[in-house]
Amino acid sequence: MDAKHLSSLWAAPDNSRLTTKQQSFRLPVHVAAKIAALCELYPNKTKTQIVGDLLASALAEMERGLPAAPGAFFTKDENGKALYVAVGIAQDYRNLSNKHFAELERELGNESPQQLFTSQLLVDENAQ
Structure with a gap:
């Protein structure tokens, strides 16, 4: 937003x-x-x-603005550019956000919450 x-x-x-x-x-x-x-x-x-x-x-x-570095190869985009699974603070933030979101959802009575971030964070080889 x-x-x-x-x-x-x-x-x-x-x-x-x-x-x-x-x-x-x-x-x-x-x-x-x-x-x-x-x-x-x-x-x-x-x-x-x-x-x-x-x-x-x-x-x-x-x-x-969170930093992310390229990890394991994931796929190529429509232009043939290699995309990698992000590693680093950006991915750690997403994982921790999912953990806390699940805890908060369970407090609200949702025993099977979905993840807040559902897709892989992908970066190209130039990511920092």
Whole structure:
């Protein structure tokens, strides 16, 4: 999710599911002020929805920047370029996200959760 699309997201109905346990943390004053401004601009959205959407957007951006190196050969793309299974922090992050997602889903009563990341992360030989 790109941050520039949050405004249209917040104008739409919300279908997100929440964790069973509340998360609590303190924010820098300037961040809290900006969140309060967004809450005032979008009164039909809760602070939880706004913060959740902002975090999801920031995480998606962060995920795109995680380093990954080529591991084992996987396949060739439509242009004949070799693709490899990613190894490194990006893949570790995906594995740990799947682990924690499954734990959270079980807390919500889903005994057979699907994975959050279901496909292989593939990179070319130039990945870092």
